[in-house]
Amino acid sequence: MKRVFLLVLDSLGIGSTQDSYKFDDKGSNTLGHIAEYCYNKQFQRSDKKLLHIPFLTSLGIGKALEKSCGFFPLGLQKNINLIGSYAYCSEISTGKDTCSGHWEIAGSPVLKDWHYFKNIKNSFSERLLKKISNKTGINNFLGNMHSSGTEIIDLYGIEHIKTNFPIIYTSIDSVFQVACHEDYFGLNNLYNLCKNIRIVLDENNYNVCRVIARPFIGEKKKFCSYS
Numbered sequence: 001m002k003r004v005f006l007l008v009l010d011s012l013g014i015g016s017t018q019d020s021y022k023f024d025d026k027g028s029n030t031l032g033h034i035a036e037y038c039y040n041k042q043f044q045r046s047d048k049k050l051l052h053i054p055f056l057t058s059l060g061i062g063k064a065l066e067k068s069c070g071f072f073p074l075g076l077q078k079n080i081n082l083i084g085s086y087a088y089c090s091e092i093s094t095g096k097d098t099c100s101g102h103w104e105i106a107g108s109p110v111l112k113d114w115h116y117f118k119n120i121k122n123s124f125s126e127r128l129l130k131k132i133s134n135k136t137g138i139n140n141f142l143g144n145m146h147s148s149g150t151e152i153i154d155l156y157g158i159e160h161i162k163t164n165f166p167i168i169y170t171s172i173d174s175v176f177q178v179a180c181h182e183d184y185f186g187l188n189n190l191y192n193l194c195k196n197i198r199i200v201l202d203e204n205n206y207n208v209c210r211v212i213a214r215p216f217i218g219e220k221k222k223f224c225s226y227s
Helices: 030-044 054-059 061-069 098-105 126-136 149-163 182-203
Strands: 142-146 167-170 175-181 210-219 222-225
Touching: 030 061, 054 061, 126 182, 142 149, 149 167, 149 175, 149 182, 149 210, 175 182, 182 210
Parallel strands: 142 167, 175 210
Antiparallel strands: 167 175, 210 222
């Protein structure tokens, strides 16, 4: 068997799936929207460059997008000599989550429903937080909302340093995310907290795909986080 190199451009979609409406994601087309944004902004920029991804376009990513969505996006070079084959596909997994896509690529699609914390604010119930507190000894948390990691750290980072309360948040994906400062809270303490949250979720039949630790460093809103 010949060797295959599989490169995954995570979160760079070329169209939406039939169940995208379930996740308020209908019309999603990340690459197409990025290219269109570049095209619409070209006359407002001094360099006037379009989205420049010559190797990917030569492999056929633009053509695959066209097949998927029915149109070729503005902002990508259309007339190019193709050096590879291209295609598009739609997953059969029921979830909207990174792991679901990766598992399906490996031949193990997710055919069950994940649990999602759908409330934008107070995303995690008092009942669940009480169980986490009983397991970990931590009685207070910051955040408890839908947010991106960088935004919620900017919002609660200083308060977290002062109080040592973990920052918890989620998103449209099936995730429980925890952000804590490496120095003030401790990296190992963050990892242990996430492990215990995983245990609580599993023991209480929360079918959550991932518990994510997001450590960060910095002072006075000059924070730097990484996954």
